[in-house]
Amino acid sequence: MNLRHLGLPGALAYRAAHMQDGSDLAGRAALEVAIGESFVAAGKLSAAGLDRALRLRGTGSENFLALLTKLGLVSEHDVAAALAERLGLGIAGPEEFPDIALLEDQLGANFLRHAKVLPLAEESQSLILAMADPLDEVTIRAVGLRTRKRVEPRIATLSDIEAAHERL
Secondary structure: OOOHHHOOOHHHHHHHHHHOOOOHHHHHHHHHHHHHHHHHHOOOOOHHHHHHHHHHHHHOOOOHHHHHHHOOOOOHHHHHHHHHHHHOOOEOOHHHOOOOOOOHHHHOHHHHHHHOEEEEEEOOOEEEEEEOOOOOHHHHHHHHHHHOOEEEEEEOOHHHHHHHHHHO
16 A cells, blocks of 8 residues: 555545545554554564454554554564555654754643654744654644644654653
8 A cells, every 4th residue: 555656745645545535544444454464474573463463453442553562563663664665754763853842832742742743843834743653633633723834744653752752
């Protein structure tokens, strides 16, 4: 499910492909399973591990890719790289994180922590946002509405985002 062929940046192509027909959740699930299967094909995850995670996902509402890392089945960095490849988004590492908190007064520290995001840079019309879950449309929309800026997601690991919040 590589979406670059739609002529849009990866995340925008994903949104366009799945928001038109209302299949956003089904599209997300299909993308997550495809990434899980790619981990099996690459030898980074066993088929039994994938089956286990799929069964556990069915019992809760937890993000499937986050569940894979929580269970220790794949690394956060592997998940970030797979998302970057599939969505055509960049990966933001800790060296790109700001030295001071950005937009905390506008967005609220609790919201930023709960949403697992961190503003990286602000321009006149756009905001670059590190996200542990770049498929989280609700957060992208909320940040865009609150800041009145176009949100440009970047993928970051949850542990990097959490460490940055602690530091800031």
